[in-house]
Amino acid sequence: MDAVSDRETWRAASLVARGGEPLVLDLAAGDRCRVVDPEGGQPGLLFLSSDALSGNAALEPIGGEHAEAGRAARAALAARGVDPDRVVGFRLLGADTEPGAESGFEMAAQALCAIVPAGGPMDPDQQTPPTDLKVEIESHAPAQGVAPAPLAEPKLDLRIRAATASAYRVAAGDYIQIIDVDGRQCSDFLAFDAAALERGEEFGLDPTVTRTLMGTANPGPGLHSKYFDARMTPLVEIVRDTVGRHDAFLLACTPKYYEDMGYPGHDNCTENFNRTLKPYGVAPRAGWPAINFFYNTFVRADDSIGMDEPWSRPGDYVLLRALTDLVCASSSCTDDIDPANGWSPTDIHVRVYDKSENFSKGIAHRMTPDAEPRLTRETGFHPRTAALTRKFSEYRGFWLADCYSDEGPIAEYWACRERVAIMDLSPLRKFEVIGPDAEALMQLAVTRNIKKLAINQVVYTAMCYEHGGMIDDGTVFRLGQNNFRWICGEDYCGVHLRELARKHGLKVWVKTATDQLHNVGVQGPRSRDVLASLVVTPPAEPTVSELKWFRFTVGRLSGVPVVVSRTGYTGELGYEVFCHPARAPEVWDAIMQAGAPHGIKPLGLQALDMLRIEAGLAFAGYEFCDQTDPFEAGIGFAVPKEKTDPYVGAQALQRRHETPSRKLVGLDIDSNEAIGHGDCVHVGRAQIGVVTSATRSPILGRTIALARLDVTYAELGAQVEIGKLDGQQKRIGATVVAFPHYDPQKTRVRTEAPAPDASAPAASPDSAQAQEPRGSQVRA
Structure with missing residues (x-):
């Protein structure tokens, strides 16, 4: 030790x-x-x-x-x-x-x-x-062999030397941290019910039971990720994972593996486990099923297993929690004959922390491959959303609600379509683009003509690579002459913008503001009524009732400084409200209170997905990626013909537009059977496209989809088939239709408020701060 x-x-x-x-x-x-x-x-x-x-x-x-x-x-x-x-x-x-x-x-x-x-x-x-x-x-200190600082005061601080294994006891509720000290080193993990071992019964981690109960081949970290024994009793749950890439249940390395490779007598994890577990009465085995932390295996297209060097970096770790008293064993994998441990086994470090500690749950998110990892964090609105549901998913480094516990996603969906709903959208990335060349940079970086963007205006646009593939989509807010805010989903956009500025010698700063601006969407036909009663704006700024589509205003919501934009992701009249995370609970409370007479409901990711598919709105990783251009993603309108200034990807996009090969279309499905992202689309034997998104539409009463098809079969009315099983044995008919499926003329999002009563008093700010000109603290 x-x-x-x-x-x-x-x-x-x-x-x-x-x-x-x-x-x-x-x-x-x-x-x-x-x-x-x-x-x-x-x-x-x-x-x-x-x-x-x-x-x-x-x-x-x-x-x-x-x-x-x-x-x-x-x-x-x-x-x-x-x-x-x-x-x-x-x-x-x-x-x-x-x-x-x-x-x-x-x-x-x-x-x-x-x-x-x-x-x-x-x-x-x-x-x-x-x-x-x-x-x-x-430092003069050695570069290797030093574990990161403990997360808390450890009860056990155990170094497992390279190519060895150790067993240890863990009490119910305690936390187990498995640390890859120098990176690229696998560590097999075993756990047994300690009480059962004392009775002479051996119940350890069971791969088949765990896969079955978790509904996945490789259970991932998160709120509900647990590992079970043969009795279906949970033994451990994952709390944190800074790597994201592990082999869940192949065998720890065995004598046979090395014998077959021509290395008889080679040290191996199985025999190391047999030796270290013998004092606990655990019977030896020829091969141990284990959680293979940091082991990088993958399934090839032919269903065979491949492997490569681990993804883990020095100091990466997995944090587990014992769900009963356990006897555990951890190894530093002995493999030095292939890439499994980067060809050179190194140390593993194990720490155990008392159950009284309170560790947040999360997985690591990296903006770029060389960036520091950040564990999943909570948004400013999390104290309110967590009081309403325990169903959260990790989304781009934050916890967001899948749905809420009172009625579920269908009720949330109808609240947005018929009344008003509020949703946490804080993981959207925000970048402040400021300086004398800010306009020049944004004109260079995105497909829209930013020179036409007025102060207080917002425009939806694409950001592309030189070959025309998309980096991301997002919205540009113009706060001043040399002041922009880029709101998107991809962290890399900030890196890309700074690289562009450096390459072209532009005097501009691109500042990350994601942790300073959290936001909720307030969407639905009554959203204007809710916010108009709350938001007070300066005399020179439009009120919520006056706010036009793709415009924004500044003011205060129940005393909290906010920016309110008339934007959304639902196909309904709607707004987004931006505030500092520290004030987010106040904003949530005020909107919920004002929305109560209108039947407001919180809305999660599941309902949002139904809404955005009906509205034909693109989603990263589904409708677009770096291999698809804006035309193939269904957002060709974001590439205006009149923009003559050069921008990244302009030549490629012109070529792709003139000679398209694929097109995003809508599909009406002939069946009520489930259709999913990635399903193949066929005409006859040939696959001619792929489903990008699909849902059962509550308001339309049928299954609809978005699909990217070869232009040969993308005409309206074309008959295609969605392949299930192997794509050939079972087919579901579909018809190519226009999209959006719901409100194709976008009449609902464009709905304007009645003309204001001339006798009504003008809005006024509730503090002098609201009258300060925007950008007053920004360098020029």
Whole structure:
């Protein structure tokens, strides 16, 4: 058993200082720290004892302009035993730095220090989000073999040396953390009911039972992911997973595997398990079915199993919770004859934490392959949605409700179609695009003509690669002459925009604001009535009742600063309300209270999917990907012919438009049988397309679908068949129709309010803040 000191733990990898939050580091004499601002314009501050720095003359002491950041840093250091009165602050990076700017320092003595990306909460009509800084450490400490810091005080701190295995007991409710110390190393995991073992009965993880009860070949992490024994008794559940790629239930490596490969007598996990479990009365086996953490296997097209190096990085882990008293065993896989462990087995680290700890559930989301992982997080509205349902799914790094417990998705759907519904859309990515070349960058990056976009206007558009394939779709908000907000679903859009700006020498900043702006959709024929009674706008801004389609306004909703746009994803009259996450519960409460007389209901992902398919609205990964262009995704209207300025993908899109090969169409299905994403579409024996989305439409009373077909068979009225089983043995007839299936003229989303009563008083702001011009805090 090896304990790992807290001082060493941060050295395993580079770190990220989150915007507005102090990052505390324990640095040794001689350690060098490099701080990088990937997005630019982010003040970076360093707080520590002044005598701990070496050659610090180049660092500028800060005054009182960052008092809030100083208080947060001193409080964080004081919590680690540092005298706050001895702490001084230095400026590493300023508010006018270019993207990629960096600064650094070297330690003269061992000390705790805090790095703070300075900045406070951002109002939704401003563009000053505090953004992340990358922190890279050069140290004399060994680069390998150091596990990350414990998640809490561990009850067990166990190092499993390369190519060995260990057994250990875990009490019911306790947490088990399996850590890949150096990355690319598999770890097989076994668990047995401890009480049954004491009775002489052996009940361990059963792959067939688990797959059957979970309804999937590889149970994934999340709220309901559990592993069962042969009695259908749950033994463990997954709480966290920072990798996302594991083999659930192939055998741990066996003597036979190595013998067949020509390596008789090779160390193997099965015999290691047999030895370490013998004291617990577990009978030896020729091969152990296990959860093969970090083992990268996959099913090839011919149904054979393939493998490659693991996806895990240094410090990646899986966190489980014991659902009964367990005897567990973990291995560091012995395989050094193929890519399974990157050809070189390394250590695994196991920690056990007490059941009294409260760990959030989540899987890791990475913006880019080299980015720091972020565990699934909760939106600002989660305290309200979690009180109404336990049915959540991980969606782009956040927990969102699948449906709500009172009546379910059908009732939620009808509330939106007939009355009004509210849904959490906070995982949408928000990017502030600011600076003198902001318009030039957006004109270059998206298919729409941004020069025609007025202040307070929104436009839906596509963002493409040079070959015409789509990066994402989204909306552009124009907040000012040189101020835009890009709202989309894909984190990579921010990276893409910054790369474009750098390539073309544009003076512009692209700042990530997702964690500063959370939003709900308020959708349905009564949505205007609900919001008009709540939102107060400045005299120069339109009221909710006056707001036109694809326009936005700023104001306050029950005293909370908000941006309200007349946009949505349902095919109904509707709005989106943006606020700071800290104020989100207040916004939810006010809308629910005002909507109660109108029959408002919360709406989850399942109902939203029915609504958007009926409305013919594209969804990433379904209607489009990087292999499809906007025309093939059914959003060719977002590629205007009159845009003459060059933009990314323009030539490819012109070529694809002139010689199309595939087209998105609607399908009316002849049967009530289930149709799903990915089902093949045939004419005769030949497959001529694929279903992208399908649903049973409540309002139309039939099954409908969107499908991407070869243009030869994409004419209205064409008869096609959807293939089931192997695509040939069973066919379901369908007719090609226009889409949207519901309200094809979009009369409902275009519905305008009655003319205002001339005698009614004009709206007025409820604070002076609402009258400030937008962009007043933005660099130009």
